[in-house]
Amino acid sequence: MWLLTPIGFFSIVCKPNDGSDGMLTVRSRNQADLENLREHWLPELGEIVITRGNDYRYRARAPREAVARAMSRAIEALDYDNFKSRVWRTQGYERAHVYGEVWELLHGLQGKAEHEQTVPVPLQG
Numbered sequence: 001m002w003l004l005t006p007i008g009f010f011s012i013v014c015k016p017n018d019g020s021d022g023m024l025t026v027r028s029r030n031q032a033d034l035e036n037l038r039e040h041w042l043p044e045l046g047e048i049v050i051t052r053g054n055d056y057r058y059r060a061r062a063p064r065e066a067v068a069r070a071m072s073r074a075i076e077a078l079d080y081d082n083f084k085s086r087v088w089r090t091q092g093y094e095r096a097h098v099y100g101e102v103w104e105l106l107h108g109l110q111g112k113a114e115h116e117q118t119v120p121v122p123l124q125g
Contacts, residue, residue, distance in 0.1 A: 004099055005074060006083070006090045007040050008033025011056055012067060024067050027056030034058050042070035
């Protein structure tokens with residue numbers, strides 16, 4: 001799962017060793033995003049590990065239930081009417097510009113039948 005938030009960009013996954021102990025791995029492109037996540041919404045986030053050979057250099061683990069609570073906190077904190085403007089105010093022009101580029105790419109999905117897929121419920125692996 002990718003999350004673009006006013007405090008950072010995160011990729012949350014369940015690595016093979018996460019499922020057995022109820023953990024999830026939270027990855028990011030920079031360390032500050034994970035530090036922001038810990039400070040604002042996920043105090044249970046474990047040690048940030050730097051992995052230079054991986055596509056996400058920074059990663060940490062947290063209990064699945066704590067990640068779910070963090071997502072709830074993020075929603076509870078939502079008080080803006082324009083996401084890109086909030087990113088600009090919290091993280092500056094450069095980050096807002098990057099998010100704007102992502103927005104533009106995703107805009108290409110809109111209105112194209114070949115991109116419309118329903119997902120069967122329940123969603124499994």
